[in-house]
Amino acid sequence: MTTSREIRLAARPVGMPQPSDFELAEVELPEPRDGEVLIRNAFVSVDPYMRGRMNDAKSYVPPFALGEPLTGGAVGQVVVSRDPRWPEGSWVAHSLGWREAAVSDGSGLLPVDPALAPVSTALGVLGMPGLTAYVGLLDIGRPQEGETVFVSGAAGAVGSVVGQIAKLKGCRVIGSAGSPQKVAWLEDLGFDVAFDYREADTREMLREGIDVYFDNVGGATLEAAIGALRVRGRVVACGAISQYNAGEPAPGPRNMFMLVTKRLRMQGFIVSDHDDRFPAFLSDMGEWLRDGRVHYRETIVEGIENAPAAFIGLLQGDNVGKMLVRVGPAA
Amino acid sequence: MTTSREIRLAARPVGMPQPSDFELAEVELPEPRDGEVLIRNAFVSVDPYMRGRMNDAKSYVPPFALGEPLTGGAVGQVVVSRDPRWPEGSWVAHSLGWREAAVSDGSGLLPVDPALAPVSTALGVLGMPGLTAYVGLLDIGRPQEGETVFVSGAAGAVGSVVGQIAKLKGCRVIGSAGSPQKVAWLEDLGFDVAFDYREADTREMLREGIDVYFDNVGGATLEAAIGALRVRGRVVACGAISQYNAGEPAPGPRNMFMLVTKRLRMQGFIVSDHDDRFPAFLSDMGEWLRDGRVHYRETIVEGIENAPAAFIGLLQGDNVGKMLVRVGPAA
Structure with missing residues (x-):
């Protein structure tokens, strides 16, 4: 028997999640049966999209169940294997979420190569956030060399990769x-302009015009970006973290008619629709990391018991780069 | 010398245009010089987009100048020609606007075949509004057979054609x-569902879901449509007549985040970018008219002096089908 601690959803948050919306539990895991593996997690992921799943609302993924552990990205090592595809000692990414250990039947497991990069990157620059940036910018935004790309939430796991890929593309x-x-980190990364939206006037910072807006935040920033987009500009609708804890849905941009006058395209996407792009992404991003053309940062919180605090901190913008929770030893 | 009456912009409207924003003037036209033609107009067009040009705001077309005649679509007959490409007696469409007669240097002239359909259709189902419907629905909205298309302003010059093309496409x-x-006319045209938005709850009418929304009105209808769109739905942003006379820009849709969760695409367009589609459009639409698969209506106001009233009536929704002003004899 293996003991694992896990975080369960105790109550559906109203507005910003509170620690009392979560509960820590300890469970005994059964021995893996044929075709199953026992995974000891090194890192579990906190991601903005998880806020939506905490509401009891129909969306592209079903809501989290009350009293159940929160599922989501995690990376760990196979410590007991009853499946020859996943030998003991191998590293895997999975979506069983906020727990120290988990028994998996193999569904949704992805191999992780600890020789390529630290295993934590499978939850960040080489994982879902990285693929989100890659697909959203290249396939949805389609920037051309010489165009101007604006990304909000630019120091986050997705935004920091969006900006760096855009630079790579000229x-x-x-x-x-x-x-x-x-902002200082974005300058280090080679962003041409980086600003603190709490200090600067976004409209003023965009006054020279933009061609692509990669939206991670929604709200007033979206309105400012629509105003700044040039003819045939594009909005990649990826997230709206400024709105996730709004009690009432906030009014949308007042300048929607600019979609007509400037022939804009706004397009939303969900990264899981684009798994077919994962091999191309991994090949490109692996090369960019090796060549030092893409950099990443991680903000690491220690201990599964602190996953709720890490998540709340993420929604408050406490992270630089990818926010992770370390729950065990890494490769 | 030829006398022509014309309508000039006397003041920039604030909110809904008033008759006092316009003035009627009588001018003497010069004799056409080499390369010029004198056109006696039969119909001049009033179109919703003209409201935007009455503001002193930068947009995709320059604003109308105060004290100058309003330019825009018109159709007439060449009565004096100093250009062999446009023989006397031939019918032409042009963009010299709200006047009884005009001297043209040939720029922007398009031939009109009175044998194909009444010449007024060059301003409606066979002209700019028809091309707007064709390009917007087929190229931007890209409906597939079996999908559900919702169009607002459906009894207008554009909307009525959008609905009929969508029916033709299954x-x-x-x-x-x-x-x-x-609404009764839309039912005659074969719309599966037609409703009066002033009487019915739009959200309720769309509750079974839609795949494409062709937006002519903006505002609350756009929000309801975003709510009703299915996964991978599309919004064709064509116009926002509900907003054109708003003093303050109205808040946008509160459900913009559905672009992400439902992977929606919203795209604006301006028909003049798509002139290359005019031959295909004219071929298709000519055939559909001849075969009785597309029908049209016109609401005709008599006399150039009534062009402002026709325009104000258009913005108030007085028209069924294409709103026109008759200013001379037609073929």
Whole structure:
């Protein structure tokens, strides 16, 4: 028998989640049966989209169940295997979420190569957030060399990769973030313009015009970006973290008619629809990381018991780069 | 010398245009010089987009100049020609606007074949509004057979053609309009569902879901349509007549985040970018008219002096089908 601690959803948050919306539980895991593996997690992921699943609302993924552990991205090592595809000692990414260990029947398991990069990157720059940036920017936004790309939430796991890919593709890149420390990092990454949206006027910062807006935040920033887009500009609708804890749905941009006058395209996407792009992404991103053309940061919180605090911190913008919770030893 | 009466912009409207924003003037036209033609207009067009040009705002077309005649679509007969390409007696469409007669240097002239259909159709079903419907629905909305298309302003010059093309392409079609008379016409045209948005709850009417929304009105209807769109739905952003006279820009849809969760695409367009589609459009639409597969209506106001009233009536929804002003004899 293996003991694992896990975080369960105790109550559906109203507005910003509170620690009392979560509960820590300890469970005994059964021995893996034929075709199953026991995984000891090293990192579990906290991601903004998880806020939506905490509501009891129909969406593209079903809501989390009350009293059940929160599922989501995690990376760990196979410690007991009854499936020859996943030998003991191998590293895997999975979606069983906020627990120290889990028994998997193999569904949704992905191999992770610890020789390529630290295993934590399977939850960040080489995982779902990285693929989100890659697909959203290249396939949805389709920037051309010489165009200007603006990304909000630019110091986050997705935004920081969006900006760096845009630079690689020959674009001018503007990024907004929520602290001087984040802005400094964006400057280190080679963003042409980086600003703190709490200090600067976003409209003013975009006054020279943009061609692609990669939207992670929604709200007033979206309105400012629509105003700044040039003719045939594009909005990649990826997230709206400024809205996730709004009690009432906030009014949308007042300048929607600019979609007509400027022939804009706004398009939303969900990364899981684009799994077919994972091999191309992994090949490109692996090369960019090896060549030092893409950099990443991680903000790591220690201990499964602190996953709720990490998640709340993520929604408050406490992270630089990818927010992770370390729950066990890593490769 | 030829006398022509014309309508000039006397003041920039604030909110709904008033008769006092316009003035009637009589001018003497010069004799056409080499390369010029004198056109005696039969019909001039009033179109919703003209409201935007009455503001002193930068947009995709320059604003109308105060004290100058309003330019826009018109159709007439060449009565004096100094250009062999446009023989006397031939019918032409042009963009010299709200006047009884005009001297043209040939720029922007298009031939009109009075044998194909009444010349007024060059301003409606066979002209800019028809091409708008064709390009917007087929190229931007890209409906598939069996999908549901919702069009607002459905009894207008554009909307009525959108709905009929969608039916031709095997779609289920829902249309909204602003009077029982309009709704009855939509039913005659074969719309599967037609409703008066002033009487019915749009969200309720769309509750079974839609795949494409062709937006002519903006505002609350756009929000309802975003709510009703199915996964991978599309919004064709064509116009926002509900907003054109708003003093303050109205808040946008509160459900913009559905672009992400439902992977929606919203795309605006301006028909003049798509002139290359005119030959294909004219071939298809000519055939559909001849075969009785597309029908049209016109609401005709008599006399150039009544062009402002026709335009104000258009913005108030007084028209069924294409709103026109008759200013001279037609073929």
